[in-house]
Amino acid sequence: MIVLGIETSCDETAAAVVDDQRRILSNIVLSQTEDHRPYGGVVPEIAARSHVEHIDGLIRNAMELAQLKFSELDGIAATAGPGLIGGVMVGLVTGKAIAAALAKPLLAINHLEGHALTARLTDNLEFPYLLLLISGGHCQLLLIEGLAQYTRLGTTIDDAVGEAFDKAGKMLGLPYPGGPAIQAAAELGNDLAVDLPRPMIGREGCDFSFSGLKSALRRKLESDPNLGVDDVAASFQRAVGDVVVDRTANAIAMARQKRPDVPYLVIAGGVAANNHLRLRLDRLCVDTDLQLVAPPPEFCTDNGAMIAWAGVERLGAGLTDPLDVQVRARWPLDPHARPMPFAGKKA
Numbered sequence: 001m002i003v004l005g006i007e008t009s010c011d012e013t014a015a016a017v018v019d020d021q022r023r024i025l026s027n028i029v030l031s032q033t034e035d036h037r038p039y040g041g042v043v044p045e046i047a048a049r050s051h052v053e054h055i056d057g058l059i060r061n062a063m064e065l066a067q068l069k070f071s072e073l074d075g076i077a078a079t080a081g082p083g084l085i086g087g088v089m090v091g092l093v094t095g096k097a098i099a100a101a102l103a104k105p106l107l108a109i110n111h112l113e114g115h116a117l118t119a120r121l122t123d124n125l126e127f128p129y130l131l132l133l134i135s136g137g138h139c140q141l142l143l144i145e146g147l148a149q150y151t152r153l154g155t156t157i158d159d160a161v162g163e164a165f166d167k168a169g170k171m172l173g174l175p176y177p178g179g180p181a182i183q184a185a186a187e188l189g190n191d192l193a194v195d196l197p198r199p200m201i202g203r204e205g206c207d208f209s210f211s212g213l214k215s216a217l218r219r220k221l222e223s224d225p226n227l228g229v230d231d232v233a234a235s236f237q238r239a240v241g242d243v244v245v246d247r248t249a250n251a252i253a254m255a256r257q258k259r260p261d262v263p264y265l266v267i268a269g270g271v272a273a274n275n276h277l278r279l280r281l282d283r284l285c286v287d288t289d290l291q292l293v294a295p296p297p298e299f300c301t302d303n304g305a306m307i308a309w310a311g312v313e314r315l316g317a318g319l320t321d322p323l324d325v326q327v328r329a330r331w332p333l334d335p336h337a338r339p340m341p342f343a344g345k346k347a
C-alpha cells in the first residue's frame with residue numbers, strides 16, 4: 001500500500017510518499033522560515049500564498065523521487081486541520097483534486113494525528129504509549145492506545161511551548177524562530193543566573209501555562225537591560241525544562257492509572273528537537289522506568305511523511321473520507337477533551 005502525503009498547515013510546504021512497509025520513498029519539505037523572519041512570526045496570508053506557489057512542483061518532485069506514477073498510489077492523504085486555514089485549504093483541495101482525478105481514496109488527516117503516529121513509522125512502535133507533543137502550535141500530553149484511540153491528559157491553557165520560545169527569542173533580539181536560537185545561546189550561559197517562575201509546577205494534573213513565564217521574562221529584561229543574553233536564554237530554557245518535566249511526571253502517573261503497562265514516552269513536534277529537554281526527559285524516563293522514544297528531528301518538525309503514514313494507517317483500517325470533507329481550523333485529537341477557551345487557535 002503506497003500513500004502520498006501533503007502537509008500545508010503552517011509554514012512548511014511538504015509532500016512525501018510512504019508505504020505500509022514503513023519505507024519513506026520520498027520526503028520533501030520546503031520551509032518558509034526566510035519569508036516570515038522579517039515579521040518575527042508566521043504571517044498566515046504569506047504562508048497560504050507560498051503554499052499555492054510551491055505545492056504542485058513539490059508533489060511532482062516527491063513522485064519523481066519515489067520513481068512512481070500517480071496511478072501506482074493507493075491513496076492520497078492531506079492535512080485537513082488544525083492549523084492556519086488558508087494553508088490547510090491549499091493542501092486539502094490539492095489532495096482532493098488528485099484523488100478525484102485518479103479515483104483513489106482520500107484521507108483527510110488531523111495534523112496532530114500525524115505527529116502522534118510518527119514514532120510508529122520511524123521506530124516501529126507498538127501501542128500504547130504516552131505522547132508529549134510540543135511544537136510552535138501545540139503543547140499536549142496524550143495517551144495513545146490505538147488508531148483513533150487518543151486520550152488528552154493535559155494541554156496548555158495559554159501559549160504553546162514553541163510559541164513561548166519564539167516570543168522569548170524576540171524579546172532577547174534573537175533571530176526567528178526563537179527555539180533553536182535560545183538553545184544555541186543557552187549553551188554559553190549560566191542557567192542559574194536569572195530567577196524566573198515555573199508556572200503550574202506542583203499543581204495537580206498535567207496542563208501547561210507559559211504566559212506568566214513570558215511576562216516575568218519581559219519584566220526582568222525591562223528592569224535590568226544589562227542582563228547577558230546567554231544567561232537569560234539558559235535560565236529560560238531551564239525554567240521551561242523544569243515545567244515540562246513536572247507536567248510529564250504527572251502525566252506518566254495518570255497514564256499508568258489507565259494503562260499500567262505503558263512502556264514508552266514519545267516526544268514529537270519541533271520543540272522535541274531541543275537538546276536540553278531531551279536530556280531532562282531522558283533522565284525522567286530512567287527515573288520512572290519508561291523508554292524515551294524521540295524520532296529524528298526532521299520527523300519531529302512538520303513534514304509530509306507523517307501525514308502519508310497516518311494515511312497508510314487510516315487506509316489500512318478503512319477510514320477514508322468523502323471528497324466534500326471540510327477543513328477544520330480547530331480539531332482536537334480527543335473529541336472528549338474539554339475545550340481550553342484562552343488557548344487561542346493553537347492549543
Ligand code: KG4
Nearest residue numbers: 135136137162177179180270271274301302
Ligand atoms: O513542529 P514545528 O516545526 O511547527 C509547528 O507545528 O508548530 O515546530 C516549530 C517550533 C518553533 O516554535 C521553534 O522555535 C521550535 O519548534 N523549535 C525549538 C527548537 N527547534 C525548533 N524549540 C526549542 N529548541 C529547539 N532546538
Ligand code: ZN
Nearest residue numbers: 115135269302
Ligand atoms: Zn506540527
